[in-house]
Amino acid sequence: MNVASGCLVVTFIEHPNEQAALEFQREVFEEAIQRETDGIILDVSGVSLMDSCMSRSLVDICQAGLILGKKTVVVGLKPAVVASLVELEIDLSCISAAVNTEEAIALIHPPEADAEPFNTEDTALDEDVEPEEESGEPDEAQEEEECLSE
Numbered sequence: 001m002n003v004a005s006g007c008l009v010v011t012f013i014e015h016p017n018e019q020a021a022l023e024f025q026r027e028v029f030e031e032a033i034q035r036e037t038d039g040i041i042l043d044v045s046g047v048s049l050m051d052s053c054m055s056r057s058l059v060d061i062c063q064a065g066l067i068l069g070k071k072t073v074v075v076g077l078k079p080a081v082v083a084s085l086v087e088l089e090i091d092l093s094c095i096s097a098a099v100n101t102e103e104a105i106a107l108i109h110p111p112e113a114d115a116e117p118f119n120t121e122d123t124a125l126d127e128d129v130e131p132e133e134e135s136g137e138p139d140e141a142q143e144e145e146e147c148l149s150e
Contacts, residue, residue: 001031005105008037008070012044014054021057028061032070039108040065041101045076050084062094073097073104 002009010028015021032040042061047054058074065072073096085092098104 001028003035003037004041004101005109006037007039007041007105007108008032008035009041009043009101012042012047012058012074014047015057018053021053025057025061025064029064029068032065032068037070039071039073039104041104041108042072042074043076043101044074044081045078047076047081048078050081050088052088055085055088055090059090059092059094062096066094071096071108073107075099075101075104 001011008028008031010031013024015024028040031037040061042058044050044058050058062072062074072094075098077097096107098107
């Protein structure tokens with residue numbers, strides 16, 4: 001388990017039995033809490049097929065992550081895994097998915113919009129403001145330009 005951009009990145013692996021799956025879930029939650037991450041990214045790219053036990057473990061991690069206040073995103077879903085999840089009629093409403101880890105991080109940490117959008121009207125010259133009177137002395141930029149041209 002690694003941390004990238006404030007997210008715990010976990011490789012989801014096949015477990016031989018339900019007890020091992022529960023132990024894996026516990027480890028994921030402990031790491032996410034201990035490392036104070038904002039989210040959990042579950043990489044399932046190493047899984048070729050998903051049985052009912054594995055799919056239940058995946059959904060349980062996603063649901064518990066939400067309860068813990070951790071956004072959870074699944075990456076690396078293969079077409080065969082998606083098909084098996086659909087065939088098993090698993091409730092996927094708590095699962096967010098992304099194509100890769102970078103996209104998952106963007107889902108967990110969406111880019112912040114500017115507080116105030118740039119308005120070109122703010123940069124326009126005010127018509128009621130009189131232009132500054134020119135003093136008889138050249139400005140600094142003009143002096144530099146004259147020095148460079150000599």
